[in-house]
């Protein structure tokens with residue numbers, strides 16, 4: 113298969129998340145919901161990026177395993193289906209480490225230093241020492257995750273697009289140095305007239321997850337570290353309680369003041385969780401002071417709870433029997449190892465470093 117053909121028929125999708133424990137509704141609308149759709153139409157690999165967690169949190173690893181499990185509960189609860197997608201743990205597929213090492217040899221330092229998140233995070237996370245080899249090499253690890261499965265598509269949020277771009281650059285660089293021999297054509301005097309190169313790595317495309325603006329209860333971006341999240345596993349009373357304290361349009365001080373849902377974080381939630389009809393009702397009621405914020409928050413809570421109910425129903429099974437989720441991750445990891453090995457055979461062969469006894473160079477005659 114030529115590079116172009118490989119690209120055309122490529123239905124592999126790969127994406128991952130760091131194990132942060134329980135997920136919030138932002139993770140759902142920003143990624144998981146999209147993954148559950150993709151698994152129906154593509155050959156999907158979804159993995160828990162536990163090694164990636166070490167790039168910033170290497171000092172305290174006590175919560176990694178528990179976080180993997182909690183996140184797996186949420187993935188399965190959200191509808192990821194091990195019959196459709198391969199769901200696995202990065203560190204259970206050590207092949208990622210081998211590919212990471214090989215790619216690290218040919219990745220120019222300047223490319224890594226120029227990744228926008230590199231400088232940003234080093235400055236923002238001052239309390240951690242991120243002057244490490246592993247942190248600088250994080251995009252190479254991510255590249256290995258993606259190329260390991262020769263994925264054509266990588267669903268990510270806008271913050272990860274630069275990393276997929278560097279993946280494409282590293283793939284291109286590898287393909288310049290190494291390739292598999294395709295069909296060879298010889299002229300009558302048996303000199304090589306034309307050589308077909310088969311690239312090991314396709315250049316993956318980012319699939320940008322439509323970034324819904326999902327504010328937390330304090331109006332900032334929903335994020336676990338801000339403590340402003342509504343979790344996928346929050347019971348109904350908790351969801352309603354959190355919404356009651358959620359900030360609104362600051363111009364609506366009294367019930368009789370008109371407001372504007374476009375500058376209200378609750379309005380942003382309505383845009384994601386409510387129907388067009390409900391949204392029209394919110395707009396009308398808010399801008400004329402016809403409804404109160406308490407009522408408006410009740411409406412959006414109803415809709416969030418409706419989304420969460422079936423998710424929590426599915427989650428219960430795994431909470432009661434966590435081993436079920438672990439077994440799914442282990443079975444997925446076994447499948448991932450098979451796919452990873454197939455790639456590594458090609459990688460080693462293209463680099464003329466396959467594991468067999470070195471055959472003597474074939475002479476031209």
Ligand code: TRP
Pocket residue numbers: 126127128129130161164253254257258266267268272
């Ligand atoms: N870097 C991603 C994040 O922090 C997680 C990740 C690791 C990933 N490897 C990946 C995402 C490969 C997509 C593809 O969210």
Ligand code: SF4
Pocket residue numbers: 360361364371372373376377378379394397398403404405406408409
């Ligand atoms: Fe926000 Fe709703 Fe109150 Fe308007 S009525 S300010 S949209 S909470």
